[in-house]
Amino acid sequence: MASALTDKLSRxxxxxxxxxxxxxxxxxxxxxxxxxxxxxxxVALPVVRDFIARVKDKAMGQEVLGSLQPGxxxxxxxxxxxxxxxxxxxxxxxxxxxxxxxxxxxxxQGAGKTTTTAKLxxxxxxxxxxxxxxxxxxxxxxxxxxxxxxxxxxxxxxxFPSTPDxxxxxxxxxxxDYAKKHFxxxxxxxxxGRLAIDEALMLEIKNLHAALxxxxxxxxxxxxxxxxxxxxxxxxxxxxxxxxxxxxKTDGDSRGGAxxxxxxxxxxxxxxxxxxxxxDGLEVFDAExxxxxxxxxxxxxxxxxxxxxxxxxxxxxxxxxxxxSGGGFDLNDFLAQIQQMKQMGGLSSLMDKLPAAMAAKxxxxxxxxxxxxxxxxxxxxxxxxxxxxxxxxxxxxxxxxRIAAGAGVHVQEVNRMLKEFEQMQEMMKKMKGGxxxxxxxxxxxxxxMPKMPF
Numbered sequence: 210m211a212s213a214l215t216d217k218l219s220r221x222x223x224x225x226x227x228x229x230x231x232x233x234x235x236x237x238x239x240x241x242x243x244x245x246x247x248x249x250x251x252v253a254l255p256v257v258r259d260f261i262a263r264v265k266d267k268a269m270g271q272e273v274l275g276s277l278q279p280g281x282x283x284x285x286x287x288x289x290x291x292x293x294x295x296x297x298x299x300x301x302x303x304x305x306x307x308x309x310x311x312x313x314x315x316x317x318q319g320a321g322k323t324t325t326t327a328k329l330x331x332x333x334x335x336x337x338x339x340x341x342x343x344x345x346x347x348x349x350x351x352x353x354x355x356x357x358x359x360x361x362x363x364x365x366x367x368x369f370p371s372t373p374d375x376x377x378x379x380x381x382x383x384x385x386d387y388a389k390k391h392f393x394x395x396x397x398x399x400x401x402g403r404l405a406i407d408e409a410l411m412l413e414i415k416n417l418h419a420a421l422x423x424x425x426x427x428x429x430x431x432x433x434x435x436x437x438x439x440x441x442x443x444x445x446x447x448x449x450x451x452x453x454x455x456x457x458k459t460d461g462d463s464r465g466g467a468x469x470x471x472x473x474x475x476x477x478x479x480x481x482x483x484x485x486x487x488x489d490g491l492e493v494f495d496a497e498x499x500x501x502x503x504x505x506x507x508x509x510x511x512x513x514x515x516x517x518x519x520x521x522x523x524x525x526x527x528x529x530x531x532x533x534s535g536g537g538f539d540l541n542d543f544l545a546q547i548q549q550m551k552q553m554g555g556l557s558s559l560m561d562k563l564p565a566a567m568a569a570k571x572x573x574x575x576x577x578x579x580x581x582x583x584x585x586x587x588x589x590x591x592x593x594x595x596x597x598x599x600x601x602x603x604x605x606x607x608x609x610x611r612i613a614a615g616a617g618v619h620v621q622e623v624n625r626m627l628k629e630f631e632q633m634q635e636m637m638k639k640m641k642g643g644x645x646x647x648x649x650x651x652x653x654x655x656x657x658m659p660k661m662p663f
Contacts (some may be wrong), residue, residue, distance in 0.1 A: 236268045239283050249408075253439040253470040261470070264290050278415055291500035293471050299495050300453065300478035302333075309342065309388040309396040313421065315414055315449060316429035317441055318402030323353060325429050325483060327360035327398045328491035329455070332511065334365050341396040346371040346377035346385035346417060347401040357399050364488050366394070377401065377413055378420045384423035385421060398423070402530040411448040418449055427480065430471055432456045442471045453480035456494070468574045538634045540598040546589045546633075588628050590617040603629065 240261050247257045262377040268286050304310045312329070314322050326343055332340040343361045347353035354371055361368040369384040381398055388396040399423065400414055418426060428451045430441065430610045445451060454477050472479055590598065592615030597604055604612070604627065 215336035223493065233236045233269060236265060236283070238470060239268075239287075240265055240290075243287060247469070250469075251511075251540065256439075256470050256473050259473070260290060260294055263293075266352065288497075288500050292496040295472050295496040295499060296478045296494075298413065300480050302329075302480055303452065304333075304337070304395065309385070309393045310425070311385065311396045311398065311423040312425040312427060312429055313398050313400065313418060313423040313449075314429055315400055315445055315451075316402055317431075318350065320402065320431045321483060322402055322429045323347070323357050323399050324360055324486070325455055325457055325481075325491070326357065326397050326487075327364040327366070328483065328488050329427075330366035330395075330397055331488050332491055333395055334609040340392065341366040341395045341397060341610045342369055342384065342388045342391075343367070343397045343399065345371055345378060345399045346380050347399060348373045348375060348377060348380075349401050353399075358659055360390055360488065365411075366397075371586070381417050381421050411444070415448055418436050424579065426450060427453045427455050428471070428475065428477065429455045429457060432458050432482075436554050439470045442474045446475045446477075449473050453477050455479075455481040457483040471568070489623040538591055540601050541629060543630050543633060544587065544598070547586055547590075585616070585618060585622060586626050586629075589613075589618060589623055592616040601627065 218506045243264070244257060245262055247260065248254070248447075252260075255280060264286055267290070267493070268283055275490050287590065302312075306437075314329075316322050333341050343357060344365055345354045345357040345358075347480065348371070354373070357372075358368045369387055371380040371384075377400070384398070398417070401410065426449050428442065428445050428449075454471055454475065455584055456471075456479060471477075478495070482492050482494045482499070484490045485494055589612060591602070592612045597612075604623075609620050609623045613623045616623075
């Protein structure tokens, strides 16, 4: 959806350049293109009609202000209305309740409820400093309970045991009682999903909702479902008083369709978006920023947040002090910089948040190849002895052959990596402790890797 809508709007901006007024004719042309892009993205037809009507109403007859051209005004109007369709700004999760605050996770099987439950637990622990307990009420899907146990441990939360022979309501009540006695701030309840909506599922989750009285009832929906997401949303809205939506798999090609549909159909705000399969791949949903991504404007704020979160400030300070005091930059330090890049989510994750024009330019570099190149460098350094990492000057022909064999690469690859290390070493000498961001910028400019926007 993002690329289709961006391409269409970009062409319109060029066509409209130089006109002093938005006319009914050029608005009609633009809306036709926008309508096609939205329908191709599988946005629900009623949502498309309402969106187009609002844009047309606000665009007709507007004077072009200042130096803005008509095309830019139209894009601005579409951007504002996209954000309005998905909700205004940010809607944070509500924890204003007597602890423990119960959060009920609802949705169809395959939407990613269990993983999202763990992601939300991690978010609440790290961002809100809460003590979190999770429990699974999914007594039907094989290994669902064990899956939640595993991902909960990875997220750093505590898991409450349940078994397939128990009733979901009994599980929920027991978990709530445990959470109260052990002073948990939040109880996350993962519920059973189905491959399709049925009365038994809805009755079960309604009973669970009545027993637990959750402060938040979150509807987890796959962003790539498109039109199917609307039908599911309607059914859950009728069964439960939904308070929020979590979009999963927004990193897929058709992102945007479900985001535009489910908000309007349910009336519930989108609170989070899953951006990757990793447990830290959950971000607070910002309608304006998401609209910017759909229109190809990128999300520089999210990019900065991702980079900042991935940087180990203490490690950066230590390295700066080491270089400043003449300690030198060795292969251990070089490896640490490579690993910092991985902690930021990798190159492809960073590129996804760039404006379309910049991303297209960066896209000229093969991202898969660049990611593999980073892993290859890691493997080469891991094949070295601690002494070789501290004193790279010791690495001569015989050692290179041994290192190459250990890493499963050719000697030329070892030579290339050492040459890049020497370039970095020279930069570090000139920088004299210039900081992590400068180092990452230099790392991004190496051969075979795109220049990073730091």
